[in-house]
Amino acid sequence: MKKPTGRNRRRSTLGAHVAGRRAGQRFDAERGVVTEALVFLGDLDPEAIGENLAHATHYEATPVRDFGRLIAHVPFALNDATFIDLGAGMGRVVLLAAMRPFRQVVGVELSPALTAIARRNIRCAPRDAFRCRDVRIVCADAAKYSFPRGPLVVYLYNPFDAAVLAPIAARCAAQRRPLTLVYHTPVQRAVIEVLPAFELLAEEPCGVVYRLVQHAQA
């Protein structure tokens, strides 16, 4: 097989990006929601956000197909687990997780404007597609959010830099319960990988999945 040249690689990355955007637009149109967007928090509601605005990335939704690829690696039953999207944006991942049999699905979002859009999306999305009945969006800084009880799936789509991620990762590492960390576009993965409590469970082109080793048998 011919090795892809730099230009071919760029073309195929661009092709995948365009296909991902189309799939995102289709996802929105089929459900009457708005999640496909690129938004910089500084252009939206900077005055309503606290000091962690400086550490936040922009809003962009997880490509629909990537979510399925990553979530397939969760090593425990979903029905007594809570799924938490730290940096939920307009709620694409919350909607996708709600279609799985989680006990609870929570989106935590820093921006009040994005929170309002996510809540509207959850109200508008067809209920019959939901397999989880307890779906909510909390407007909060992920750094200050307390995890609910029970097994957890913590999802991150590159929401913030290492300054915010490091204490959250340490808090996850200190949990004494099954916890899977799903990290899409893991720009700060070194922050997770220095913590011996985490074991790399799977690696996909779009992201990585870790579990807490003390609960490996759970």
Ligand SMILES: C[S@@+](CC[C@H](N)C(=O)[O-])C[C@H]1O[C@@H](n2cnc3c(N)ncnc32)[C@H](O)[C@@H]1O
């Ligand atoms: C790349 S988007 C991901 C959106 C969504 N999770 C998804 O995958 O479709 C990152 C989101 O994280 C939010 N965010 C950044 N810092 C945050 C923080 N400290 N607490 C909560 N949300 C934060 C941003 O406002 C943005 O909506």
